Amino acid sequence: MTDQEVIWTRLGLGTVAALGVLAVGCSADTETTAPATDALIAQTAAGSTDMSSPSAASGEGEGGVTIAKAATDPVVYLSALAIAKAHVLAARDAYAEGETDAAGEMSAHPVSEVLADMQPVFEARGVADFxxxxxxxxxAAYAGAPSDAIAKRTEVIVTALRDAEAFAPTDGRSDDAVWAGVVSDQIDRAADMYGVAVGxxxxxxxxxxxxxxxxxxAAFAEHRTAIETSQPRAAAAMSDALSQLQDAYATxxxxxxxxxxxxxxxxxxxxVQLAVN
Structure with missing residues (x-):
C-alpha cells in the first residue's frame, strides 16, 4: 500500500466524500458534481497523487493554484501554504464555536486539496512532510478534544507552515513584492467565497x-510595514479590503x-490586485 493510500484509508470514504463537497467551497470557479467525487475516490483507490480537486486535471490545485508553477514562483508556492493555513485557522475557530465536524473536515482538507499536489515540490525543496x-x-476534532488542545495543534501546524515558507523559490522579486502577491491572493479568495456562500x-x-x-x-500583519514602504497604494487597498471582509466574516x-x-x-x-506591482 502506498503512502497516499494509507492516508486516504485513514481518512475513510466518508471523509473523502465530505472533502469532495468541501471542494465546492474552495474552488469558486469550479463546480463539483457527484461524478467528480466518485472520480476522486477512484483515483484514491488507484494511488494517484493528482486528486486534489476537479481542476487538478488541468494542472491546478486548490482554488486555482497552478501547482506546476509552485517550484519556481514564490507567490504560488507561498499561496499554497497560505491556503493550508487558512483551513487550519478556520478549523480552530469553528471548533471553538462548537462546529466539531466542520473543524475535523477543514483540518483534513489541505491533505487532499494542497499537499497531495504540492508534495513533489516540497520533497524537491527539502520540506518536511507535515x-x-x-x-x-x-x-482530535472528531474525537471531541478540548478547544485548547485543538488550538495547540493549530500552533504546531502554523509553525510547520512557517518553516516551509523558508524553502520558497526565488525569482528576483523582493520579499515585500512576493508577500503583497500572497495577501492579494488570499483577499481575492475570501471575496470569491463570500459570493459562493451567498448562493x-x-x-x-x-x-x-x-x-x-x-x-x-496574518500575512498582512507580518509584512505590512514593508508593503506600505514599497507599495503604499496597494497597502491602503489591502487595509480597506480586509476591513470590509472582516465585516462580512464577523465570526x-x-x-x-x-x-x-x-x-x-x-x-x-x-x-488590491490592480494596485499590487
Missing part, C-alpha cells in the same frame, strides 16, 4: 472564506443572513 499534523488535528445554504463555503480572510490578515459561524454585497467585495479585491 501531513500527519493535519490528520492528527482532524482526528449556497452550506456552511463550508462561508468557513472557507473566513479562513482565507484569516490567512490574509467563524455563518450568520442566518449574509448581508455584505458580494460584488462590492469582489470589486475591492480587484482593486
Amino acid at each position: 501531513t500527519a499534523l493535519l490528520l492528527d488535528a482532524s482526528d 449556497s445554504y452550506q456552511y463550508e463555503p462561508y468557513l472557507d472564506g473566513y479562513g482565507f480572510l484569516k490567512a490574509a490578515e 467563524a459561524l455563518r450568520p442566518e443572513t449574509l448581508d455584505a454585497n458580494p460584488s462590492a467585495l469582489k470589486a475591492i479585491a480587484s482593486r
